Amino acid sequence: MLVGVPKEIKTHEYRVGLVPAAVRELVAHGHRVLVQTGAGAGIGCGDEVYIQAGAEIADDAAQVFAAAHMIVKVKEPQPAEYSLLRPGQVLFTYLHLAPDPGQTRALLESGCTAIAYETVTDGQGGLPLLAPMSEVAGRMAAQVGAHCLEKEQGGAGILLGGVPGVAPGHVVVLGGGVVGSNAARLALGLGARVTILDKSLPRLRHLDEAFGGRILTRYATLDAIETLVPQADLLVGAVLIPGAAAPRLVSAEMVAAMRPGSVIVDVAIDQGGCIATSRPTSHAQPTYVQSGVVHYCVTNMPGAVARTSAFALGHATLPFVLALADKGWARALAEDPHLKAGLNIHSGNVTHEAVARDLGLGYLDPEAALTRQQGQ
Numbered sequence: 001m002l003v004g005v006p007k008e009i010k011t012h013e014y015r016v017g018l019v020p021a022a023v024r025e026l027v028a029h030g031h032r033v034l035v036q037t038g039a040g041a042g043i044g045c046g047d048e049v050y051i052q053a054g055a056e057i058a059d060d061a062a063q064v065f066a067a068a069h070m071i072v073k074v075k076e077p078q079p080a081e082y083s084l085l086r087p088g089q090v091l092f093t094y095l096h097l098a099p100d101p102g103q104t105r106a107l108l109e110s111g112c113t114a115i116a117y118e119t120v121t122d123g124q125g126g127l128p129l130l131a132p133m134s135e136v137a138g139r140m141a142a143q144v145g146a147h148c149l150e151k152e153q154g155g156a157g158i159l160l161g162g163v164p165g166v167a168p169g170h171v172v173v174l175g176g177g178v179v180g181s182n183a184a185r186l187a188l189g190l191g192a193r194v195t196i197l198d199k200s201l202p203r204l205r206h207l208d209e210a211f212g213g214r215i216l217t218r219y220a221t222l223d224a225i226e227t228l229v230p231q232a233d234l235l236v237g238a239v240l241i242p243g244a245a246a247p248r249l250v251s252a253e254m255v256a257a258m259r260p261g262s263v264i265v266d267v268a269i270d271q272g273g274c275i276a277t278s279r280p281t282s283h284a285q286p287t288y289v290q291s292g293v294v295h296y297c298v299t300n301m302p303g304a305v306a307r308t309s310a311f312a313l314g315h316a317t318l319p320f321v322l323a324l325a326d327k328g329w330a331r332a333l334a335e336d337p338h339l340k341a342g343l344n345i346h347s348g349n350v351t352h353e354a355v356a357r358d359l360g361l362g363y364l365d366p367e368a369a370l371t372r373q374q375g376q
Contacts, residue, residue, distance in 0.1 A: 003068060101359050138183040138186070234264075
């Protein structure tokens with residue numbers, strides 16, 4: 001198989017779909033890898049490193065898309081890339097389709113087969129290709145939130161860790177999953193007071209034990225959210241329903257009740273955000289102020305720490321990339337129900353139930369898609 005790796009073109013996105021070590025593995029399996037020139041520059045891997053790993057270098061994205069049987073990216077295709085996709089081509093990347101009807105229409109019209117990192121599952125009920133970037137984004141949430149609380153950033157001028165005689169800042173985290181627990185870990189390390197809300201009592205018990213009782217846990221009722229949001233110096237949105245749009249847990253009225261200069265970091269913005277006042281931003285202009293509250297809603301947060309993120313993501317995706325390349329997408333999905341869960345679009349059909357439901361589109365069961373493919 002010829003695997004293509006275009007350069008990412010989302011604003012301030014520096015990650016790359018395959019790191020050189022992954023290229024070497026693919027080549028060792030007998031595949032060709034075509035990498036767009038400069039694709040790895042943002043993680044410190046020039047074209048020469050990819051050539052040493054066995055890759056071929058393409059002059060532009062059009063050449064990569066035209067030649068490749070499978071495209072491996074990091075972020076969802078941008079509008080300039082829609083027309084480069086074609087029927088029968090496999091796209092393997094983050095998609096986050098539920099809040100993005102425009103991208104969904106474009107993928108349906110392209111006729112491609114799109115497999116989303118964020119809905120691939122594992123045997124423990126986790127999301128193994130989302131987890132490494134959730135770990136990064138969670139830790140970044142505390143880091144960027146602390147920065148945004150500084151006065152020159154529009155914040156209230158609060159040091160999260162406080163100092164002797166002055167209370168630390170209060171970090172409230174909505175969601176106790178991978179993002180939330182990592183946000184809490186870093187915030188706790190900075191000396192903040194941390195409260196996590198979640199609707200799973202087993203998860204809250206686990207977090208209480210994992211942090212040795214150093215964080216506060218609350219069951220996420222509407223009453224608890226209404227009580228805690230106005231108390232937060234930093235509010236982290238870390239809610240996820242796999243494949244679906246994020247639920248809006250915090251209303252505009254709750255945001256308006258927060259103290260001026262408080263900060264919101266909505267990590268759920270990739271799936272539409274869990275806070276009513278959130279809207280997507282980029283690393284070029286990461287924040288805005290609404291109701292006196294600083295909002296940080298960057299849709300590709302891990303892109304700011306591209307080298308760490310690219311290698312972490314590459315380690316997670318490589319087994320799946322190899323399976324798709326070695327077996328072809330239909331056989332790979334048929335043999336691995338967890339990879340099959342990643343199938344979102346196939347030949348003009350939506351094949352993920354949550355995406356179809358949230359966008360009001362028809363749904364084709366992945367099994368039916370595989371049956372059709374095998375019958376051709």
